[in-house]
Amino acid sequence: MKKRKETLVFVLVVLLLVGGLMLGTFLTKKINSLPELPKPELSEGQRGQLGIDKNVNESTIDKYLGRKDSVYYDIRMLEDPANYEAIDGDRYLSGLVEGFEVVPYPYLVNVEGLPEAVGQSYTGATLYTHADGKYTANYKESKQILNDLFPKDKNIFLMCGGGGYSGMLKNMLVDLGWDTNKIYVVGGYWYYDGEHNVQIKQEDGSYSFWKISYHNIDFSKLTKK
Amino acid sequence: MKKHKRAIIITVSIVAVLAAGLTCLFIILANSGPVRYSLDDEYYATSESMSIDHEEYESLIDKKKSFVILVDKLGCIKTADISNYFEDLNIKYYRLSWNETRKSSLHDKVKLSPSVAIVIKGEVVAWLRADSDEDEPRYNDSLAFKVWLSEYIKLK
Known part of the structure; x- marks a missing residue:
């Protein structure tokens, strides 16, 4: 009788342990698993012309932040020579969405198609030149830099001020061999109204650029092709 | 019999008028677009x-x-x-x-x-x-x- 009781208790304890382990594994998996991302889909109307995504954009990006399987880039310059104030924009990177790192699009390729009122953006060295429909690398390291910044096995979220640069960068990456289904054109920070704003411009008019994870490209250290 | 006939005629008439009225209303609503306003x-x-x-x-x-x-x-x-x-x-x-x-x-x-x-x-x-x-x-x-x-x- 005693032996039976002991056996029963032993079996119960083992069952509890196994059950607890299984529950723990299940819960851990549930907490760590990432919600599925919708496939990139062009927005309708005018926004679609800029390449902005229908489902992953300024109004929904908060749901997709902080993913380990993704990289997030705001591709504005800290201070753009272009006069974005002429179109009610902001030449300074006065704020950005939390989790977005910065690498200036005008350093990646020559900027084209800006409204006349804005004038010219940065015209210095670039990793690539876009001309006659082709992207040509200007430096031996150009492709490697893009590969490092925009890993092909990650989802890539792109933002800028009004949405234009982001769409252009996606076009460039896809042309150079990136998977279009892994790149999301989130749109423009100037439309962002979410909960994860990082304010760079302060009330006294100064800019706290040190808050930004900024990727500098020192062209003097690269090998011209 | 006469009374019965009269009742039927009245009922059918009322139903016909109601049906016509509802049909007109339906046609008007189906074809109506946005209301046109005047600015100040x-x-x-x-x-x-x-x-x-x-x-x-x-x-x-x-x-x-x-x-x-x-x-x-x-x-x-x-x-x-x-x-x-x-x-x-x-x-x-x-x-x-x-x-x-x-x-x-x-x-x-x-x-x-x-x-x-x-x-x-x-x-x-x-x-x-x-x-x-x-x-x-x-x-x-x-x-x-x-x-x-x-x-x-x-x-x-």
Whole structure:
């Protein structure tokens, strides 16, 4: 009788342990698993012309932040020579969405198609030149830099001020061999109204650029092709 | 028998009249589009725009004015300039920058720029959406824009 009781208790304890382990594994998996991302889909109307995504954009990006399987880039310059104030924009990177790192699009390729009122953006060295429909690398390291910044096995979220640069960068990456289904054109920070704003411009008019994870490209250290 | 016959005739007549009335109502409702409003008189007979800020906009709303307002475009890339479409319309309209729009109650409805909103007696009754395929032609074609506008307001 005693032996039976002991056996029963032993079996119960083992069952509890196994059950607890299984529950723990299940819960851990549930907490760590990432919600599925919708496939990139062009927005309708005018926004679609800029390449902005229908489902992953300024109004929904908060749901997709902080993913380990993704990289997030705001591709504005800290201070753009272009006069974005002429179109009610902001030449300074006065704020950005939390989790977005910065690498200036005008350093990646020559900027084209800006409204006349804005004038010219940065015209210095670039990793690539876009001309006659082709992207040509200007430096031996150009492709490697893009590969490092925009890993092909990650989802890539792109933002800028009004949405234009982001769409252009996606076009460039896809042309150079990136998977279009892994790149999301989130749109423009100037439309962002979410909960994860990082304010760079302060009330006294100064800019706290040190808050930004900024990727500098020192062209003097690269090998011209 | 006579009484019974009369009752039937009256009942059938009532049913016929009701059916006819309902059919007419149905046809009218099915064919009715947006109601066409008039702007306040001061906005007619002149082709000009006036830039305002969010406080001036709220003041117009409080005064229950009827007007058209353009939310200026905000974008890095050239898009069609819908402000050009107002040239032949002979109406005065307001312009609100995107930054001012965000501070105003207009932002409750207009979430993207550029846009044109129609305000009647202080209520936003219609606006163009930059993320709508249906509105896309109205951004790119002056005639499509005029047709849309004239669906809501009387153009003189």
